[in-house]
């Protein structure tokens with residue numbers, strides 16, 4: 001195999017890999033449950049990949065905000081902000097499926113449950 005065709009093969013494989021970048025399906029399912037439970041479906045489009053970096057909720061100043069670490073495949077959800085959006089009810093247990101969460105902001109909502117002990121499973125948490 002010549003150098004050129006080898007290079008093309010590598011470039012083709014790289015493109016295939018980047019096209020297959022996905023988000024951890026457990027985290028996507030958990031986030032969908034959380035978003036529907038809190039009635040935020042009009043702000044976060046549940047049919048799109050939540051880690052889509054061109055999505056309106058991906059920018060640093062958006063609210064709600066979902067941000068991800070896509071440095072390895074699959075992407076993991078690392079940031080979740082739902083600030084003062086009049087969210088009501090309990091903290092869904094699905095939140096604890098977001099194992100790579102580092103930054104969680106649920107401030108200024110009307111949550112009526114205490115913070116469950118499972119919050120301790122989120123070992124990457126830096127900001128709560």
Ligand SMILES: *[C@@H]1O[C@H](CO)[C@@H](O)[C@H](O)[C@H]1NC(C)=O
Pocket residue numbers: 045046047048
């Ligand atoms: C959600 O995303 C899907 C797929 O990208 C699109 O077809 C649909 O129109 C979007 N819905 C809203 C409410 O933006």
Ligand SMILES: *[C@@H]1O[C@H](CO)[C@@H](O)[C@H](O)[C@H]1NC(C)=O
Pocket residue numbers: 048049052053054055056
């Ligand atoms: C990401 O979002 C853009 C528009 O916001 C859309 O065109 C594109 O298809 C989306 N990609 C994926 C993988 O959902």
Ligand SMILES: *[C@@H]1O[C@H](CO)[C@@H](O)[C@H](O)[C@H]1NC(C)=O
Pocket residue numbers: 088089090112113
């Ligand atoms: C919290 O609110 C939700 C919905 O408003 C209700 O279904 C649930 O029973 C409440 N839970 C507690 C512990 O008060």
